Structure formats: structure tokens, C-alpha cells
Amino acid sequence: MISATLRHQRELNLGSAGRWDDFAGHRRRVTDLILGHRTGRPSSRLVVLGAGNCNDLELARLLAGFADVDLVDIDTEALAGAVRRQRLPDGARLRLHGGVDLTDPAPDRLERLSRGDVVVSTTVLTQLLDVALQAGATGPELLTVRDDHLRLITGLLAPRGVGMLVTDVVSSDTCPQLRTTGTGGLGPLLAEVVNGGNFFTGANPFAIERWLSTSPDLRLDRFGMAPPWRWDIGDRSYLVSALAFRKQAEWRTINAAG
Template identity: 40%
Template sequence: MNSLVQRQIAFNLNSSNAWEAFSSHRSQVTWLLKHDTDPSRLCILGAGNCNDLDLTTLLQSHQEIHLVDIDLDALAQGVAKQNLANQGHIHLHGGIDLTGMLDLMSHWSPKVTLSKTDIAACIDAPTHCLEQLPGPFDGVASTCLLSQLIKSIVDTIGEDHPQFVTVIQAIRLGHLRLLLKLMNPGGFGVLITDVVSSDSYPPLPTVPTQNLSQVLVQLVRQGNFFHGVNPAAIVNLFRQDPVLSKQVASLEPVGPWRWNFGPRHYAVIAVKFQKK
């Protein structure tokens, strides 16, 4: 099996029993994904074992929920743990590579020189999954997936590779464009991403909630955050990219909030947006 896929499966296994620890994070994510207008179709990318999704609550405002992940077993087990295995309004889409590049990336190394075609593919290849999903959807969410996609680049070519920044920027842009392509006109999108963890900032679990935003700003200024997920850079990309900016009607940054993952804590932010 592809080593990058194996890594994601192992990540899902490590958090499979963390339902209780995810409680406050799950409440925040679920609140962001609720929809108060007409019954809609919601697609969630990177749903994994669904620990960060209260599916019963989401079914109250969505006629259909489509859960997407590379790991079908994690999706199935996550839905079953919420006693919704036979719920006809929840649809599982496993085995889907949301980069469209994992097979190729698994052969990359710190010594490889990437071509312009490789870089362009990081932006364009995610659209391959459009044929595998019954879109477009009224709502599309990416739930702490972006950092995992970028981690695949860290694990292959490494942070010291001369093209590292270029590649992670391409991965990020491809992911944001995919979200818009999956959405109906007038639909809503939510990009949720972890930004920094207690591994690099040990005091994170004890930072008062009212101070979390200020602390995160300071950490970003110091360069203490995961590659490619600077909140300001993400917002600017929505506003400045010639493809994204023409499609986005509104943007709303949300957070940060704290995610108790068990062995570590994360600071998490979201960007809500609407498609024209």
C-alpha cells in the first residue's frame, strides 16, 4: 500500500477512541457546519473517523451528508459509533485521494527535482475527484485536512527541499479551488485547519480562552505554525487568487479555538465563505 495512505490510516487509528477528548472541538465544528435555510446537501472532506462531527445534529439541517476520506474503514467505523450505520441520508465515499497525487508523491524524495508539470498538477489534480463525488453540493467543508495534505510533502521531499515552499503553496491552492468547484452557486464553504500544536508551544493547553487569539497572532509572527496554514495567508489567497477571488462572495474568519487531541492540543481556525 502507498506509504502516504498508510500514514493517514495510522493517524485515524490513533484517534479512533478519542470521542470524549474531541468534545469541545466537535461542538465548534458541528456549529460551523449547521445550515438554517432549506434542507441541503453537505460534503465533508477529510471526515476520517468522524470524531469531530456530531452527525445526528447535522442531519437536522442537512438532507444528505456525504463523508469523504482516503480511509473507508475509518468512515464506516465512525458512523457506526454514532449509531448511524444504516442511516440512508449519510453517504460514505472512501478511497478518494483528494490531492489526486498520492501515488506520484509517494515516489518523491529530498533529492528529486520537480518539474513545472509536477507543480501544476498539485493545483489541478485534486479536480480528478469530482468524477467520484455526486456534486455539486450546497455546503462543502474541509475538516483539519489541509495540514495533513501538506504533511505529505514534509514526509516526502522534506522541509529543506529548494522547492518545498512552492509545492506546499500549490497543494494549498489546489485544495481551496477544489472546495469552490464542489459547491453550488450561492453555497457555503468552511475551511477548518489546525495551525499550531502544544508540541511546539507547550503552554497551549493552559492559555486562557480569551487570550488564545492574541497568542496565535504572536506565534504566527514568530513562525511557530504548521507549514502552509498561516490564517492571514489563507484569507489573502481567497481574496487575491484570480480564480478564487472571482467566485467568493463573502469571507468570515472564525476562531481560534482549542482542540484537545489527547496526547497534544491544537489551536484551530476556520474560514467560512460563500460562492457567488
């Protein structure tokens, strides 16, 4: 029996599979940000959560920048189709992890993933929140979904690895001025929609940064937020934010304990 999460994700993936061109600017921005956070380790590994169709990832560039790339998604067919569409050569250092439900990732499936030097969630947070909302989740329950996803990212990080959360914050459905706002005005617009409460529940990047920075058990430091950008898809636009954070080295934990 197909789960509600898989059904929802397949519908989204099927709807966007042929929209490669609509993702061009967004794809370039996401890929550049990921590559900008490489740690420089010879055996560096990238883990992408919610990879789906990979329309927002330039896989060839990522494979040139990392020793290994792991793509994780609930939709196995979407991952396989993504590799075919981007025409990667045989033997590419790419591992596909399909069937992983990020709303409730099974420990045995997560154990197949090596720790990543960079672990990124690519606009999947609001999809997870939407699934929970359709199941009747309330505001506090939605924040629990968000926090669990953030813990998943940090839990997959190697010491001194960098986590990234890329998420859409609001759409032009409720913020029509987004369609005509220039690049320089997107930062003030992000502050305006957040202050006005006009954003997807759980996707406030400032609240996410506060939660991450005040959760001592996560042991994170060096937070940074990229300038927001607009992602145009047909007659709808999304305001996108990207937050990066680094996991502390394990020796700090040892010294603190001893």
C-alpha cells in the first residue's frame, strides 16, 4: 500500500519532472551554495535529502566537487529518472537511496548513509509540513515536524561538517508583490513577510536559526544565511532562503564531558 507521503511526493515529482528550464536560476543558486561549503577533505561526501527529480541540482558539478554524492528521497523512480535526464556517465560516484520516508526515516535505512561533510535539505521541508498539515497536524505539531527534520540533518553531519537548509518561505499566492520585487528588495521583503506572519508555518528562517543556535545538544556553530532569492515557476513565484551551520568537532564534546 502506497503511503500518503509517497503518494504526495510522487504527484509533486511527476508534475515537475519536465520543468527543468523553470528551475535554471534556482538550480544554479542551490548548486553554487552547496559547492561553496565544501570542506576541502579529499574524501568529502555530500548527502542531499529530498533530492527527488534533482531539478535543483547540477549533478555533474557536484560530482566534480565531492568524492561521493548520496541522493535521498522517498520516490525511487524520481531519483532514477533524475540520473537518466542529466546523462551522467557509468560509474559516477553517486549513490541513490530511494524509499526513505523523511517524515519517519527508519533507522535501518539511515544506517546505509555515511556521514556527510555537507548535508543539505533542498526545499523538502515545506513538503513534509504540507503532508503533516493534510493529516490534521496543528501548529505545535508542525513545528515538531520541522525540528525533527533539522535534527535529522545535524545527525547525519560528520564533525566540522556543514548542514544546509534550503526552503521556500512564502509564495506569490499570498505575497503578490514578490513577482515584481527586484533582487535588492528580496531581503527587506523576507523581513516584511516574517514580521507580518505571512509565511509557510515552520519555514521562518529566522526562527529556525534561533532554534538551532539555542539547542545545545546539537553542538552547532558558525551560522550563516544567504541572501534570499526568487524562484519563478510558471505563474507562481517562491521566496527562498538558505541557512548554513557547522557541526562542532568531536574533541569539544570530549573535553566538555571530561
